[in-house]
Amino acid sequence: MTDALDTASEARPGRASARRRGTGRAGAALAPYLQAAPMALVFLIFFVVPLAATIAVSFWQYTQYSIEPAFTAQNYGDVFYGCVANLPQLCTTFLTYLSTLKFCLSVWFTTLVIGFTIAYFLAFHVRTLKVQVICFLLCTIPFWTSIVIRMISWIPLLGRNGLVNQTLMSMGLIDAPLEGLLYSDFAVILALTHLYALFMVVPIFNSLMRIDPALIEAARDAGASGAQTLRFVIVPLARPGILIGSIFVVTVVMGDFLTIGIMGGQQIASVGKVIQTQMQFLQFPLAAANAVILLAAVLAGVWALLKLVDIRKEL
Amino acid sequence: MTERRPRSFYVLACFFGLFLLFLYGPMISILVLSFQGPEGGLVFPMTGFSTHWFQRLWEGGGQVEIGSALRRSFALALVVMVLTVSFSVLAGLAFRRQFRGATLLLYVAIASLIVPSIVVSLGIALEFRLLDDAIKAFGASAGIDWITNDFVSALGPFTSGLGAHLTWTLPFGLLIMFAVFNRFDPAYEEAARDLGATPWQTFRHVTLPMIAPFLIGVAVFGFTLSWDELARSSQVMGADNTLPMQLAAKTTTVTDPEIYALGTATTGGSVLLVLVTFTLVSLMQRQRRKG
Numbered sequence: 001m002t003d004a005l006d007t008a009s010e011a012r013p014g015r016a017s018a019r020r021r022g023t024g025r026a027g028a029a030l031a032p033y034l035q036a037a038p039m040a041l042v043f044l045i046f047f048v049v050p051l052a053a054t055i056a057v058s059f060w061q062y063t064q065y066s067i068e069p070a071f072t073a074q075n076y077g078d079v080f081y082g083c084v085a086n087l088p089q090l091c092t093t094f095l096t097y098l099s100t101l102k103f104c105l106s107v108w109f110t111t112l113v114i115g116f117t118i119a120y121f122l123a124f125h126v127r128t129l130k131v132q133v134i135c136f137l138l139c140t141i142p143f144w145t146s147i148v149i150r151m152i153s154w155i156p157l158l159g160r161n162g163l164v165n166q167t168l169m170s171m172g173l174i175d176a177p178l179e180g181l182l183y184s185d186f187a188v189i190l191a192l193t194h195l196y197a198l199f200m201v202v203p204i205f206n207s208l209m210r211i212d213p214a215l216i217e218a219a220r221d222a223g224a225s226g227a228q229t230l231r232f233v234i235v236p237l238a239r240p241g242i243l244i245g246s247i248f249v250v251t252v253v254m255g256d257f258l259t260i261g262i263m264g265g266q267q268i269a270s271v272g273k274v275i276q277t278q279m280q281f282l283q284f285p286l287a288a289a290n291a292v293i294l295l296a297a298v299l300a301g302v303w304a305l306l307k308l309v310d311i312r313k314e315l
Numbered sequence: 316m317t318e319r320r321p322r323s324f325y326v327l328a329c330f331f332g333l334f335l336l337f338l339y340g341p342m343i344s345i346l347v348l349s350f351q352g353p354e355g356g357l358v359f360p361m362t363g364f365s366t367h368w369f370q371r372l373w374e375g376g377g378q379v380e381i382g383s384a385l386r387r388s389f390a391l392a393l394v395v396m397v398l399t400v401s402f403s404v405l406a407g408l409a410f411r412r413q414f415r416g417a418t419l420l421l422y423v424a425i426a427s428l429i430v431p432s433i434v435v436s437l438g439i440a441l442e443f444r445l446l447d448d449a450i451k452a453f454g455a456s457a458g459i460d461w462i463t464n465d466f467v468s469a470l471g472p473f474t475s476g477l478g479a480h481l482t483w484t485l486p487f488g489l490l491i492m493f494a495v496f497n498r499f500d501p502a503y504e505e506a507a508r509d510l511g512a513t514p515w516q517t518f519r520h521v522t523l524p525m526i527a528p529f530l531i532g533v534a535v536f537g538f539t540l541s542w543d544e545l546a547r548s549s550q551v552m553g554a555d556n557t558l559p560m561q562l563a564a565k566t567t568t569v570t571d572p573e574i575y576a577l578g579t580a581t582t583g584g585s586v587l588l589v590l591v592t593f594t595l596v597s598l599m600q601r602q603r604r605k606g
Contacts, residue, residue, distance in 0.1 A: 031409075031412075032408075032409035032410075032412050032413075032414035032417075033409070033414055035405040035406060035408050035409035036405070036406050036409035036410070036414060036416075036417075036420060038401070038402045038405060038406075039402045039403070039405070039406040039420070039424075039485055039489065040406075040416075040420055040423075042402065042478065042481045042482070042485060043420070043423045043424065043427060043482065043485070045478060046435075046439055046475075046478030046479060046481060046482050047423065047426075047427050047430075047435065047438075047482045048423065049438075049442055050435065050437075050438025050439045050441065050442045051430070051434070051435075051438050053438055053441045053442045053445060054434065054437060054438040054441055057441050057445075114334060117327065117330055118330070118331060118334055120327070121327040121328065121330065121331050122331075125320075125323075125324050125327055125328070135331070138335060139334075139335070139338065141586060141589070142338045142339065142342060144539055144582075144585040144586065144588075144589055145342065145543075145578075145581065145582045145585055146542075146543045146558075146559055146562065146578075146581055146582075147543060147545060147559070148545065148559050148562040148563050148566065149342075149345070149562070149577075149578035149581060149582060150341070150342070151566070152345065152562075152566055152574060152575075152578060153341035153342050153344060153345040153578065154341050155357055155358070156341075156344045156345060156348050156357060156358045156359060156575075157340070157341055157344055159357065159358050161358045162358050162359075163344065163358070163359055166359065194337065194338070194341070197334075197338075226323070247429060248428075248429070251429040251430075251431060252431075254431055255430075255431020255432055255433050255434065255546070256431075256546075257433055257546070258545055258546055258549075258563060262563065262566050262567075265567075266567065272431065272433040272546075275433050275434075275437060276433060276549065276550075279437060279440070279550055284441060284444070287437055288437065288441065291433070291434045291437050291438070294431055294433075294434060295430060295431070295434050298429065298430070298431055299430075302429055306425075
């Protein structure tokens, strides 16, 4: 490692010093490759090859206790079984994707509204850096807790005998406890928003802080109302942050099976959960086929968004 | 002193307050409920005030058995932390210059963040199962005894589990290093070089001290991301469990506040870790300014 670093810091403007020490240009040119190698290897072994394995296995046959490398498209046929034939009735796969999509859009909407509002407040209304840092710390502290704990912590509030029901009953607004607070679509959306709102705040805040105040002043001087400035100046300039946050939230929710599982009381279907269940039953090729379809769905959405921003420039 | 705040300020400030309440409310409720009396249940009201559930948790043998999972998670998080920092710094240095495949590596890192965790987890599990089959076939054909007799699986927290966690922590580490080196002034390094420092000396005595506070940030990030990781862990830990997995499995079966006590304890630990880190970083920066 020292070797790699040695040759590394040597290369750049210090070509002269490299020559001085007698290290050849070849060594200096090799340095960045050696430095990038550990990370590249990790991604190769634990990301690229596994994805390739998933795609390969999704075309394999399987029996109750083994998988066999013999080509078949049957797994995909099984996933979409009855999907076309039974139209307009939706098959299980379509229904599952529809349900996941519903969570995606709801959580995207809630986190975007909350994220933009909070980021706007922190960027334009909080005047000193110190207060901004304190506000940010306040927002991030809950993030350092286990997500399971953050999910469990809704139980005393939303449970059948939870605080919300107790309060509503004592106020006389309802006679019997509301059942749908916990273990429902509502609970899932609430918990996901709770978990991921911050991931929307940070990139949007980052974009907002880069806006030149002169642009906003210019808009005001030109007679724009507050709403017009927001609509035609600030939102377009915040677009990269909005996109990065959106990509993060949408992909996390698309593949989620834990929050939907725990907050849905293990009763709500999601694509991730289907895959997990099939893994438990050792139906690896079927799970792999589902994973490939999920991956394609997620990437298709992200690809379009990624085209619009260069993430590296935004940091 | 300053100009008057517009009305929108107060509206947005209220919104921010509500957001904080939304973030902290549930956590405060379990914090309070973890001090529930011995007869108390999972919801309000409190039946007395005690540290009963913390004692139960500490002694073990209650509904939440965490000892081994806790130790395993801690060790794994430490390893992930060390590897994340070193690999991220190295890659960060590499990205300061041109190398072939740089763009590809960046895209792979970002892809690793956005590919659903369940897909990554499943992929690694499949890879290791195929590896298991290969090892067993090899052991049988080559007649190696310990493989045919004792080998079960290569899946485990410190093989496949470690890799799965790194696919999650390394992209964050790399992106932080980008942000660090984008704002890094190379003049200091050039000055050191002009004064005759070797590249290693330049890195050790100039670059490293300057980026050290951010490295602590990467370390804390790596540790907590691994410590809390659940989705990617789900298929790759083999026969063992990490703490979050243990917790997630308990959510449906636990019926007493012991799990709240655990929540309070782990949250306290995380907050303590972050506080210690921030103090350390600010101390380091003050010392650098003095020197």
